[in-house]
Amino acid sequence: MPSSSAQPLTSAAARTSLPKAGRIHIDRVRASAAFDHKPLGELLEKTHPDYGSYVIASDAVGTDQRRKYDSPDYFYARSTELRGGRAYEILFDCCPPKQLQGHNFFGHADVADYIYTCLDLTARRYKQTVTAEQRTAWRGGQTKVHSLHLCGSFGCEEHLKLPIINAIDQNNAGGKHRDWETCLTLGFGMQGRSQYHTCTIYDKAMLLSIDWPERGTLREAIMQLAKRSLRIEIKIYSQWLRTHGVDDNGRVWLQKTYKGPKPLKSLMYAMNWASVDIDALYFTLLKSYNITNAIQRQLTEDEQNGLSKGAKRAYLLWLAGHDLSQQFSRSTVHKYAAEVWNNFAVDITAGRSPSRLPLVDVGELLVPANLLAIPDWAYGTPRYWPPGTSIDQLGLGPDVTNAR
Numbered sequence: 001m002p003s004s005s006a007q008p009l010t011s012a013a014a015r016t017s018l019p020k021a022g023r024i025h026i027d028r029v030r031a032s033a034a035f036d037h038k039p040l041g042e043l044l045e046k047t048h049p050d051y052g053s054y055v056i057a058s059d060a061v062g063t064d065q066r067r068k069y070d071s072p073d074y075f076y077a078r079s080t081e082l083r084g085g086r087a088y089e090i091l092f093d094c095c096p097p098k099q100l101q102g103h104n105f106f107g108h109a110d111v112a113d114y115i116y117t118c119l120d121l122t123a124r125r126y127k128q129t130v131t132a133e134q135r136t137a138w139r140g141g142q143t144k145v146h147s148l149h150l151c152g153s154f155g156c157e158e159h160l161k162l163p164i165i166n167a168i169d170q171n172n173a174g175g176k177h178r179d180w181e182t183c184l185t186l187g188f189g190m191q192g193r194s195q196y197h198t199c200t201i202y203d204k205a206m207l208l209s210i211d212w213p214e215r216g217t218l219r220e221a222i223m224q225l226a227k228r229s230l231r232i233e234i235k236i237y238s239q240w241l242r243t244h245g246v247d248d249n250g251r252v253w254l255q256k257t258y259k260g261p262k263p264l265k266s267l268m269y270a271m272n273w274a275s276v277d278i279d280a281l282y283f284t285l286l287k288s289y290n291i292t293n294a295i296q297r298q299l300t301e302d303e304q305n306g307l308s309k310g311a312k313r314a315y316l317l318w319l320a321g322h323d324l325s326q327q328f329s330r331s332t333v334h335k336y337a338a339e340v341w342n343n344f345a346v347d348i349t350a351g352r353s354p355s356r357l358p359l360v361d362v363g364e365l366l367v368p369a370n371l372l373a374i375p376d377w378a379y380g381t382p383r384y385w386p387p388g389t390s391i392d393q394l395g396l397g398p399d400v401t402n403a404r
Contacts, residue, residue, distance in 0.1 A: 007257075008247070008258075009284045010252045010280040010281050023279050023373070024109055024150050024278050025151055026107060026114055027095055028093070028149035028235075029111075029147070030091070031118070031145050031270065032090060032146065033089065033144065034088060034134075034137070035123075037087055037128045040126050075094045075122075076093040077090065077122050078092075090122060091146075099118065101385050102383065105225060106153070106372070106374045107151075108386060108387050110387040111270050111278075115145070116135075116138045116139050116143070121391065141272070141273070144270070145241055147235065147236060147237050147238060150234045150235075150236065153225070153230070153231050154366055154370050155370050156228065156229055156230040156365060158227050160230075160360050164201070165201055167352060168291055168294040170294070182206050184202070186200075186201075186289050194237070196236075196237060196243075197237060199289045200232070200233045201232050202231050205226035221377065241267050245258070245264025245265055245272070246265050248262060286366065290347070292363040293347040293363075295358050296352075298319065303343075303344055308336075308339060314327070314340075315336075318348040324337075324348065345363070
C-alpha cells in the first residue's frame with residue numbers, strides 16, 4: 001500500500017548495499033554550467049511581442065536535428081546567457097555512455113562526473129578554452145541538471161519480454177504510449193507527457209540489432225546480454241528536479257512535505273547528487289508505476305475462504321472484471337485491497353485480471369538482485385568508462401562511437 005507523502009522518497013532502510021558498478025546507470029543527461037566563451041553557432045536576433053528583441057545562439061551546434069534523437073552520435077550543445085557578444089553559460093544534451101563507450105547498455109551513476117566529462121567533451125569539440133578555475137568548478141559539481149535518465153537491465157528470458165510488456169499495457173487503461181511492439185512508456189496525462197518523470201519498458205536487444213547490423217566480438221557480447229534482459233528507463237524531468245531535494249542523510253524528499261531543521265539541497269545541482277542512493281531512488285520511482293501487479297496469480301479456493309466476507313466478495317468482483325470503485329466506497333476498497341495484499345500479495349486494484357498459471361512473477365524479476373552487472377570482460381576496455389576517467393587518459397575523442 002502507498003506510504004504517506006510526508007515520508008522521504010528514499011530512506012536509510014531503502015538504501016541498497018549492492019555495488020554501484022553495473023547497477024542503475026545514467027543513460028542521458030541535459031545539463032548546463034557557467035562558462036564565459038565565444039558563442040557556439042551563429043547569433044540570431046529574435047523578436048517577441050512581450051519581451052521585445054533579444055539574441056540567441058543558433059541551436060543544434062555539431063548535430064543535425066533531423067537525425068534520430070537516439071542516434072549514437074547525437075550531441076546537442078547551445079550557448080546561453082548571451083550579453084555583449086559573449087555567452088556565459090553552456091548547455092548540452094547527450095547520452096554520455098554512447099559518447100564515451102560507443103554503447104549505453106551499461107554505465108555508471110555519478111551525475112557530477114558525467115556532466116564534467118561531457119562539458120569537457122563539448123569544449124574540445126568546439127575548440128573552447130577552459131580555465132583551471134572553471135574546470136575546478138565543473139569537477140566540483142557546480143553545474144545545473146535539467147533532466148536525467150536512469151536505466152536498469154533486469155535478467156529476463158527472451159521469450160517473456162513481449163508478454164510482460166503486453167501485460168503492463170493491458171494493466172494500464174490510459175496514461176501510456178506504445179512506440180513500437182516491444183516498447184511501452186507510462187507517465188502520460190491529459191496534457192501529454194508528465195513534466196516530472198516517465199517509465200519506459202522495452203527490449204534493448206531489438207534496438208541494438210538496428211544500431212549494430214555488423215558486430216565484432218565486444219558488440220556481440222553486449223548483444224547477448226541484451227537478449228537476456230528487460231530494460232526499464234526512468235526519465236526524470238525538470239519539474240521533478242525543481243520540487244525535490246536531499247537532506248544531510250542522503251534522503252530524497254518532495255520539498256513541500258519536508259519539515260526538517262535544515263533546508264534541503266536542491267537536486268537541480270550536480271554537487272547535491274553525491275549523497276543520493278540512485279539505486280534506491282530508481283526503485284522508489286519504479287514502484288510508483290505499479291508494474292509488478294501486471295501479472296498476478298489467482299487465489300486458490302482455500303485462500304479465498306481465508307479472507308473476510310467483504311474482502312472475498314471484492315476479490316471475486318475484481319476477478320470477474322468489475323470496477324471496485326463502482327461497488328464500494330474509496331475507503332472500503334482500500335481496506336479490502338489491504339487485506340488481500342497483506343495476506344497473499346495480490347493487488348486487487350490492478351487493472352488486469354490475474355492468470356491461473358502466470359508465466360512469470362514480475363515482482364521477483366524487478367528487484368535489485370536481478371539487475372545485470374557490468375561483465376568482468378568490460379573493465380579496462382573502451383566499452384566501459386568508469387567515473388574519474390579523463391578523455392586524455394584513454395585518448396578517446398569524438399570518434400569513440402565508431403569503435404566496435
